[in-house]
Amino acid sequence: MDIPIWKAEYLEPVLAIALVTIGFSIYHFVSLSEKVKQRFITKYGETRGNTKATWSHRYVGAMTIGIIPAIIMILSLNRDLSYYGVAFKNHDISLYWIFGLAAIIVPMNFFNSKKEKNLAFYPNVRETEWTKGMVIKNAFTWCAYLFGYELMFRGLLLFATVPLLGAWPAIILNAALYALVHVPKNLEETIGAVPLGVVLCLITLTTGTIWVAFFVHITLALSNFFFSLRHHPEMKVI
Numbered sequence: 001m002d003i004p005i006w007k008a009e010y011l012e013p014v015l016a017i018a019l020v021t022i023g024f025s026i027y028h029f030v031s032l033s034e035k036v037k038q039r040f041i042t043k044y045g046e047t048r049g050n051t052k053a054t055w056s057h058r059y060v061g062a063m064t065i066g067i068i069p070a071i072i073m074i075l076s077l078n079r080d081l082s083y084y085g086v087a088f089k090n091h092d093i094s095l096y097w098i099f100g101l102a103a104i105i106v107p108m109n110f111f112n113s114k115k116e117k118n119l120a121f122y123p124n125v126r127e128t129e130w131t132k133g134m135v136i137k138n139a140f141t142w143c144a145y146l147f148g149y150e151l152m153f154r155g156l157l158l159f160a161t162v163p164l165l166g167a168w169p170a171i172i173l174n175a176a177l178y179a180l181v182h183v184p185k186n187l188e189e190t191i192g193a194v195p196l197g198v199v200l201c202l203i204t205l206t207t208g209t210i211w212v213a214f215f216v217h218i219t220l221a222l223s224n225f226f227f228s229l230r231h232h233p234e235m236k237v238i
Contacts, residue, residue, distance in 0.1 A: 015072070017161075019069035027057070027060055054141075062148030066149060067148055087208065089208055119228060122224055123235070128234050150200075
């Protein structure tokens, strides 16, 4: 068998796939590192150290999964961010999608957040007493992390693979990788990531912007955080 011929159009999708693989791997292993966590615990104590570590890991994820790969691809390929969906356009249909999906997500999370299985894991930060500043900081770190997440998956990866693969193969690849990065969490989130990933890709391609996916993901994460905090019997805001 002959060695496959390399073509110039392969560079962009290959670079996107390589960067999401490297970026998520760095984030994943940093977040699992006991040495990194121990530094925070030594400095801040057990509970607050774990909290600081979680917030720090989200910033790391924002950088390694989305922001640094975006810089690399823009500089390497002479692209701008609008090519990858970081653009404000199609406002009307975008707002319809955001508010329409929020009307489904928020009530769903309200009821799901009461379940013991959810409260055993969420909120990820396991403080028993929360100040308003901590609530804001936790929400902000979620926003930062999810911006990097959506910048990669519904931005760089999706728009880089569609020209070569076609829309549906690119969407399926995107949803598959999106599901795989949820494997470390649990089976339910991994399975749920597939239809969510497909829907967010379709919305992104039809609107031409990642912002719907970002705000939907923010709604999903923050509503679960706020409701889980409210329903957790051992947590309170002071």
